[in-house]
Amino acid sequence: MNQALRDEVRKLFETEKVKSVLGYRQHPLTGEVTPVIIKSADEADQLIFDKRCVYNLSRAVLADMDGPVGVVLKGCDGRALNMRITENDFPREHVVGIAVACQGVVDTATDDLSERCQRCHMRMSPIADVTIGDESAVGKPTKTRAEFVDEIRAMNPKQRATFWKDTFAPCTHCYACRQACPLCNCKVCITDKNNPQWIETSPKPSSNMMWHLIRAFHHAGRCVDCGECERACPEGIKMHLLDLCIAEDVEEMFGFVTGVEDGAQWQFLLYDPNDPDSWLGGPERG
Amino acid sequence: MADCKKVTEKALLEAIGNTGPIFAPDSDGHWEKFQGSGLPRVGTVRPKRPLRDLFTPPAREIARWKKHLSQPQLEPNLPSTEHGIVWGVRPCDARALKWLDEIFLAPPHVDVHYKARRDNLLLLGLACEPNDTCNCGLFDYGPDDPTEVDLMLHPVDDGFLAVVGSEKGRQFLEGVADAADESAPALRDGPKPTWWTGFPEPAALMDAFEHKVWDELQAGCMNCGACTLYCPTCQCFTIVDEAYKNEVRRLRVIDTCQHEAFTRMAGGHNPRTKFSSRLRQRILHKFSYIPERYDDKIGCTGCGRCIELCALRRNVFADLNEIKRQISEEASCGT
Numbered sequence: 001m002n003q004a005l006r007d008e009v010r011k012l013f014e015t016e017k018v019k020s021v022l023g024y025r026q027h028p029l030t031g032e033v034t035p036v037i038i039k040s041a042d043e044a045d046q047l048i049f050d051k052r053c054v055y056n057l058s059r060a061v062l063a064d065m066d067g068p069v070g071v072v073l074k075g076c077d078g079r080a081l082n083m084r085i086t087e088n089d090f091p092r093e094h095v096v097g098i099a100v101a102c103q104g105v106v107d108t109a110t111d112d113l114s115e116r117c118q119r120c121h122m123r124m125s126p127i128a129d130v131t132i133g134d135e136s137a138v139g140k141p142t143k144t145r146a147e148f149v150d151e152i153r154a155m156n157p158k159q160r161a162t163f164w165k166d167t168f169a170p171c172t173h174c175y176a177c178r179q180a181c182p183l184c185n186c187k188v189c190i191t192d193k194n195n196p197q198w199i200e201t202s203p204k205p206s207s208n209m210m211w212h213l214i215r216a217f218h219h220a221g222r223c224v225d226c227g228e229c230e231r232a233c234p235e236g237i238k239m240h241l242l243d244l245c246i247a248e249d250v251e252e253m254f255g256f257v258t259g260v261e262d263g264a265q266w267q268f269l270l271y272d273p274n275d276p277d278s279w280l281g282g283p284e285r286g
Numbered sequence: 287m288a289d290c291k292k293v294t295e296k297a298l299l300e301a302i303g304n305t306g307p308i309f310a311p312d313s314d315g316h317w318e319k320f321q322g323s324g325l326p327r328v329g330t331v332r333p334k335r336p337l338r339d340l341f342t343p344p345a346r347e348i349a350r351w352k353k354h355l356s357q358p359q360l361e362p363n364l365p366s367t368e369h370g371i372v373w374g375v376r377p378c379d380a381r382a383l384k385w386l387d388e389i390f391l392a393p394p395h396v397d398v399h400y401k402a403r404r405d406n407l408l409l410l411g412l413a414c415e416p417n418d419t420c421n422c423g424l425f426d427y428g429p430d431d432p433t434e435v436d437l438m439l440h441p442v443d444d445g446f447l448a449v450v451g452s453e454k455g456r457q458f459l460e461g462v463a464d465a466a467d468e469s470a471p472a473l474r475d476g477p478k479p480t481w482w483t484g485f486p487e488p489a490a491l492m493d494a495f496e497h498k499v500w501d502e503l504q505a506g507c508m509n510c511g512a513c514t515l516y517c518p519t520c521q522c523f524t525i526v527d528e529a530y531k532n533e534v535r536r537l538r539v540i541d542t543c544q545h546e547a548f549t550r551m552a553g554g555h556n557p558r559t560k561f562s563s564r565l566r567q568r569i570l571h572k573f574s575y576i577p578e579r580y581d582d583k584i585g586c587t588g589c590g591r592c593i594e595l596c597a598l599r600r601n602v603f604a605d606l607n608e609i610k611r612q613i614s615e616e617a618s619c620g621t
Binding site: 022062189191 | 314505539
């Protein structure tokens with residue numbers, strides 16, 4: 001896998017299809033797997049891909065980079081990149097997708113297959129200008145998203161309110177979840193707007209709830225289940241569960257799964273006369 | 287009086303009880319007033335949150351006033367006069383306080399809250415078992431260094447060996463019953479990376495302000511800010527007003543240079559819009575600006591929280607090595 005990846009990247013540089021490549025390397029000093037940006041074919045030999053490559057590199061693509069930028073993509077990364085292109089963060093030509101056959105990545109704390117990968121139904125990136133590895137060997141999910149969401153759905157509204165309040169209680173408003181998210185791409189985040197101050201700066205139940213609800217609603221129909229928000233949280237808050245609940249609703253109501261096709265449309269920009277919501281003229285939802 | 291005494295847990299508890307409540311890290315690594323009985327059980331290494339939380343908390347009220355009054359009456363938040371004991375202090379956190387003193391105790395703008403806490407809390411250190419993210423060895427001290435705490439405690443079979451770190455600590459130890467003189471345990475060396483080549487010169491770092499290395503390092507940083515918000519020596523804050531039903535509270539809230547809004551000015555201009563410029567700020571502030579301005583102090587104690595909490599497994603010392611290598615390579619090419 002590593003050799004094939006390096007050969008392909010070298011080829012991309014040599015045929016001038018890319019000016020830089022975002023990938024993973026094992027840090028020569030610390031031995032940790034970290035993201036790296038390389039600018040020439042000579043540097044391709046440091047690239048790797050294995051189960052330790054947990055980060056979502058689509059987060060690191062910037063519009064002002066020297067393009068086209070090659071990006072090593074897992075399934076979730078590719079879906080996120082797809083959404084960013086749909087939302088005009090940068091044009092499709094700005095990126096060259098290097099899709100790697102991902103067999104799931106590990107939870108760095110336990111070294112087991114991470115939760116998100118256990119339920120991942122799309123391990124190949126939809127954006128695949130180049131494909132590395134054996135697509136047929138990526139394996140199937142062993143769990144469904146519903147298994148994670150059902151527990152919340154079974155609660156009554158009061159129980160849910162308590163559950164989320166407790167879940168968000170350790171929040172310190174550091175906004176690492178926002179920074180880690182490839183789709184938190186607002187020009188100015190609502191937390192940074194202070195006239196009026198929509199979300200108060202100090203941690204307390206009201207402002208914690210305000211932030212986490214807004215964060216989740218902004219990701220309705222957009223979250224690709226890469227789980228980076230949860231992984232980045234220094235307090236270990238399981239805020240991604242809320243995104244999952246909404247993703248489950250969006251799929252159930254609108255049959256929409258985020259970012260699965262290259263060039264997919266954004267659900268919220270579509271009009272469909274068969275929309276299940278009655279106020280759009282569709283049939284009443286049962 | 288010897289600099290080291292053996293004390294029993296019971297006698298130590300009694301002496302603590304005479305001083306005041308205990309502050310210690312809870313099971314989540316947050317510094318809280320200890321509510322249980324006996325001595326708090328803390329982990330073997332520094333807790334998640336830095337010790338500065340007790341001295342300059344992440345959010346602290348400055349003052350409050352009632353709304354809808356023609357002449358609002360300001361009710362300032364006065365410093366706490368409570369005396370107490372801080373339990374489980376690690377040398378890295380204690381050294382960080384020593385640095386924060388430069389900021390918060392420097393006249394003419396002395397932070398009265400910070401000063402009250404510094405004066406009223408006794409730091410009881412606990413010898414540490416460093417993990418693989420700890421780097422105290424880089425700063426020439428070790429996991430049981432007593433110099434910046436009041437007392438450094440080494441757990442032994444039926445109590446503690448207490449090594450005196452300050453005059454305050456010595457006085458406290460005199461109040462502990464049945465303390466017997468002992469010879470002090472040998473100081474251990476702190477861990478440091480095998481590949482470490484030394485700190486870059488502060489002035490050379492400053493000269494590298496426009497270097498391409500910052501852009502190269504940027505791919506490994508998403509500016510989440512965990513490194514700075516959990517750093518024991520970082521102290522930047524912002525001031526906000528929060529409205530409640532009948533009153534307004536003015537708070538001093540922790541802030542981080544890693545976020546874009548940190549440098550955004552009224553009117554919208556932002557001198558640090560690039561990821562790499564914010565990453566550079568963190569490294570230059572700690573390893574160049576502070577040593578240049580504060581007589582060779584360094585804004586880092588090697589506690590390693592930034593390494594442990596980084597979602598991208600970044601290591602600031604590896605970055606420093608890389609920067610140093612690139613600077614020196616260019617210097618040798620240039621001559």
